[in-house]
Every structure is written in C-alpha cells, then in structure tokens.
Amino acid sequence: MFRRLLSGAVAVVPTGLAAADRVTASVVAGLVADRIRTQEALPTSPTVTIGGFPFLTQALCGTYSDVRVTVAELRRGSVALTDLTAHLHGVRVPLVSVLRGSVRDVPVDDADAKALLTYADLTAALPAERLSLSEQDGRVRLHGSVMVFGQRLAGSAVGEVRVEGNRLTIIPHNITLDVGPTSLALGPAYAAALTYSTTLTLPFGLRLGEVAIQPDGLRLSASGQGLVLGR
Numbered sequence: 001m002f003r004r005l006l007s008g009a010v011a012v013v014p015t016g017l018a019a020a021d022r023v024t025a026s027v028v029a030g031l032v033a034d035r036i037r038t039q040e041a042l043p044t045s046p047t048v049t050i051g052g053f054p055f056l057t058q059a060l061c062g063t064y065s066d067v068r069v070t071v072a073e074l075r076r077g078s079v080a081l082t083d084l085t086a087h088l089h090g091v092r093v094p095l096v097s098v099l100r101g102s103v104r105d106v107p108v109d110d111a112d113a114k115a116l117l118t119y120a121d122l123t124a125a126l127p128a129e130r131l132s133l134s135e136q137d138g139r140v141r142l143h144g145s146v147m148v149f150g151q152r153l154a155g156s157a158v159g160e161v162r163v164e165g166n167r168l169t170i171i172p173h174n175i176t177l178d179v180g181p182t183s184l185a186l187g188p189a190y191a192a193a194l195t196y197s198t199t200l201t202l203p204f205g206l207r208l209g210e211v212a213i214q215p216d217g218l219r220l221s222a223s224g225q226g227l228v229l230g231r
Contacts, residue, residue, distance in 0.1 A: 025055040028093055031103045032067060035230035040203050046071045062094040074115070076201040079125045081220070086113035086204065088227075106229040113206055117168075118217035125198040126170075133159075133170075135215045142172055146194060154178045157194065161218065166208045168218075169197040204229065 033048040050058075051066035058064050067088040074081045090109025097103045119133040130152075131144035140159035145152050157172035172194045175186040200208060206222035 024059050024098075025050050028059065028064070028098060029067075031093060031098065032069075032088075032091065032106060032229065035103075035106050036069060036071075036203075039230055040071075040074060042071065042074070059095050059098075062092055064091040064093065065089060067091045069113075071203070074203055077125075078121075079117070079198065079200060080121045081115040081117055081200075081202075082121075084113060084115040084203065086111055086206075088204075104230060108204070108227040108229060110223070110225040111204055111206065111227055112221070112223040113203070115220050115222070116214075116217050117200075117220055122168075122198070122218065126196040127198075131196075135213055138213055140170055140213055140218075142170070146177075161211050161213065163208050163211055165199075166202060167197055167199045168208070168211070169195060171195045 029048040029050050030045075032050075033045040036042070036048070037045045047070040049068045050064055051068065052058055052064070069084075069086040069088065071084040071086075072082065074084055088108045088111045090107075092107045092109075093103055119135075123131055123133050131142060131146075134141045134143070136158065140161060141156065142159050143156040145154045155175060155177035157175040159170040159172050162169045162171060172191055173188075175190055175194060177184045177186060200220075202208060202220075202222050204224060204227050206224040206227075208220060208222050210221040212219040212221075
C-alpha cells in the first residue's frame with residue numbers, strides 16, 4: 001500500500017512541476033509582452049515565447065537566456081517594419097517582482113533582431129516624389145521621375161545601399177534619363193543630387209547592422225546591448 005502511494009506521489013510531482021513551469025513561463029512572457037507594447041506603443045501585444053527547460057530554474061534565478069519576440073508590424077511615422085523577430089538574451093525579471101505584480105523596467109543584456117522593410121514602405125519614407133523601388137540582380141532598382149535642370153524627366157538607376165548608424169542611404173549608379181525618343185546616361189557627378197536617405201527608428205534601442213536586398217524588400221539586421229524594456 002505504501003509503495004503504491006509513494007509511486008503515485010512521485011508521478012504527481014513531475015506533473016505538478018511541469019504545470020507550474022508552463023504557468024510561470026506564460027506569466028513572465030505576458031509581462032515582457034506588456035512592457036514591449038508600452039515602450040513601442042504597439043496597437044496589440046507582441047508574441048513572446050521563453051525558451052529553455054526547466055523554466056522554473058530560470059525563474060528562480062530571475063534571468064532568462066532566450067526570449068523570442070515577434071511583431072507583425074511596427075510603424076514609426078511613414079516607416080513601417082514588418083515581420084520583426086527579435087531574440088533577447090539575459091532578460092532579468094526577478095521572481096519576487098513577478099509574484100508581487102511589481103515588474104516595471106526589464107533589463108536585457110543583449111538582443112538581435114531581423115525585420116523586413118518593403119520597397120513600398122521605403123519609397124513612402126524617402127524624401128522623393130514619383131519614385132518606385134524594386135530588386136534587380138541583387139541590387140535596388142530606382143525608377144520614376146526626377147527634377148533635372150528645372151524639368152521633370154523619367155528615368156531609372158541601380159542603387160547602392162549604405163548604412164551609417166540607423167540612417168539608410170540609397171546612392172544611384174548607372175543613371176539613365178528618358179529625353180524624348182532617346183535615353184541620356186548621367187555621370188557619377190549627378191549621383192549626389194539623386195541620393196536618398198531616411199533614418200529608421202528601431203525597436204528596443206537597437207542599432208542597424210547589415211541590410212540584405214531581397215525581392216520583397218530590404219531585410220534588416222540589428223543588435224544592441226544593455227537594453228531596458230518599458231522605458
């Protein structure tokens with residue numbers, strides 16, 4: 001009889017710990033999502049999942065090694081980033097603060113993220129009119145009309161993408177203008193006048209890194225250290 005009771009208790013303990021593990025993970029993920037939604041002024045809460053098992057070990061320490069965040073769209077003025085995924089490492093949420101419901105700022109050791117900036121959203125953010133962007137042979141193709149010598153002319157170019165801080169700049173090369181029935185190729189001296197830039201406001205205070213040119217837009221990579229969620 002005693003052996004049966006003991007066996008039942010041993011079976012119940014792992015089950016209870018697993019249930020507590022899932023509940024605690026859900027609570028902490030909800031708190032992190034709430035801080036992100038407040039900080040980034042999102043219309044809805046992001047999806048937050050916490051990796052690592054058992055979770056209770058991380059909860060007792062108050063530090064989570066792998067927190068994944070997904071945001072469908074993050075809009076800042078005329079710039080919209082879509083399909084944003086971020087990995088947060090060293091996320092510190094003390095268990096006592098969770099139990100008391102007093103979690104405020106959430107420190108994060110470091111983070112890396114990826115997001116898509118579509119050509120339509122990038123075009124809307126650039127200080128230029130009647131311009132469309134697309135991908136061509138792994139580079140950005142610019143097509144539209146520009147003011148040259150006081151006249152608006154249609155043309156196209158292939159753009160080089162440069163990153164300086166969180167500023168994204170497109171420098172055109174191989175500029176060709178349509179002048180009547182013929183095409184006029186402009187030299188490199190005109191590139192400065194037709195260069196377009198925009199500054200991106202990235203989430204969590206991240207800094208822009210690499211930019212990959214894809215058919216659907218620019219795939220941005222960003223990273224940061226010593227971040228705080230909720231400010």
